[in-house]
Amino acid sequence: MLKYAILPALCLALCAAPVHAQSDEAAVPPAATAATDDAPAAPEQILVVGQKPGPGMWKVSKDGHALWIFGTYSPLPVKMDWRSHEVEAVLKRSQEYLAPPSTKLELSYFQTALALPSLIGINKNPDDATLRDVLPADVYARWLPLKQKYLPKNKERDRPIFVANELFGAAMKQAGLTSSIDVRKQVEKMVEQNKLKVTRSVVELKVDNPRQLIKDFKKSPLDDLACFSTTLKRLESDIDAMRVRANAWAKGDIDVIRKLDFDEQESCSNVIRNSAVLREHPAFQGAEERHRALWLANAEAALARNASTFAVLSMKDLLDPKGLMAALAAKGYTVEQPE
Numbered sequence: 603m604l605k606y607a608i609l610p611a612l613c614l615a616l617c618a619a620p621v622h623a624q625s626d627e628a629a630v631p632p633a634a635t636a637a638t639d640d641a642p643a644a645p646e647q648i649l650v651v652g653q654k655p656g657p658g659m660w661k662v663s664k665d666g667h668a669l670w671i672f673g674t675y676s677p678l679p680v681k682m683d684w685r686s687h688e689v690e691a692v693l694k695r696s697q698e699y700l701a702p703p704s705t706k707l708e709l710s711y712f713q714t715a716l717a718l719p720s721l722i723g724i725n726k727n728p729d730d731a732t733l734r735d736v737l738p739a740d741v742y743a744r745w746l747p748l749k750q751k752y753l754p755k756n757k758e759r760d761r762p763i764f765v766a767n768e769l770f771g772a773a774m775k776q777a778g779l780t781s782s783i784d785v786r787k788q789v790e791k792m793v794e795q796n797k798l799k800v801t802r803s804v805v806e807l808k809v810d811n812p813r814q815l816i817k818d819f820k821k822s823p824l825d826d827l828a829c830f831s832t833t834l835k836r837l838e839s840d841i842d843a844m845r846v847r848a849n850a851w852a853k854g855d856i857d858v859i860r861k862l863d864f865d866e867q868e869s870c871s872n873v874i875r876n877s878a879v880l881r882e883h884p885a886f887q888g889a890e891e892r893h894r895a896l897w898l899a900n901a902e903a904a905l906a907r908n909a910s911t912f913a914v915l916s917m918k919d920l921l922d923p924k925g926l927m928a929a930l931a932a933k934g935y936t937v938e939q940p941e
Contacts, residue, residue: 654852655686658940673917677779700913703893762830803897829870
């Protein structure tokens with residue numbers, strides 16, 4: 603049996619959607635006049651460039667053993683070159699690397715061959731409806747100027763959730779931000795260079811009839827109005843704030859990072875995760891809980907056997923009051939956040 607990444611339309615729901623001690627000499631200085639006491643400070647318009655370390659690491663410890671965790675975030679400055687000497691130092695003295703939780707479908711060659719043709723048109727609205735047909739008039743009116751600015755060639759027959767994703771990507775490109783700076787890939791290159799043991803927390807989903815699942819998804823309604831509206835709101839008013847948050851990660855400003863709104867960022871992935879097609883399918887039921895339990899079990903095992911273990915998680919997993927760090931603290935481990 604082969605293990606395949608989750609099908610493109612469902613990947614948004616199950617893949618985890620997203621930096622520690624170098625100088626800021628490469629940062630471009632603000633071009634605007636300094637703010638006075640009588641005027642508010644101008645938003646941060648210029649993105650940092652050059653080599654940046656990201657935030658400090660979280661430390662989980664017990665009985666003299668430590669698990670060091672680096673938090674990733676997206677979008678980030680497009681011209682940023684990430685490198686952390688602190689991460690490199692921890693990797694060199696660690697014995698094991700814990701990868702972020704992930705999901706894979708277990709499919710045979712035959713099942714994959716049968717399912718692939720069904721993916722054609724999976725992004726389209728049922729019954730060939732347009733955005734004008736499926737969106738409230740006021741939301742559609744808000745979409746039109748953003749379409750003209752970022753996606754003038756969009757044909758408007760895709761589902762709102764897919765349009766929102768494409769629109770957000772185009773807007774981020776114009777804003778000097780990107781989700782393609784994959785810090786995790788750079789980390790894993792260092793893991794390979796240091797020959798660490800790698801432990802992956804992979805939840806395997808067995809779908810006996812993937813073609814039927816895709817067909818059901820294509821004809822089922824999605825409650826993606828909130829996702830589409832939230833994306834419009836972010837692009838109408840939050841571009842400057844996104845720049846500030848991206849720069850905060852790049853420069854390791856943990857106080858700003860703690861204020862990030864992860865619930866808003868996940869509004870679109872939740873649409874597919876909470877769709878009736880997935881909620882009612884046995885393979886997907888409880889998948890999030892299985893992710894959590896598997897990673898926690900692997901983390902505890904690594905803490906017990908290693909003097910030092912290194913891991914990568916999303917910032918949401920680290921900062922969520924109900925997230926993985928909170929779960930380890932509840933089990934009696936000492937959790938120290940970066941300053």
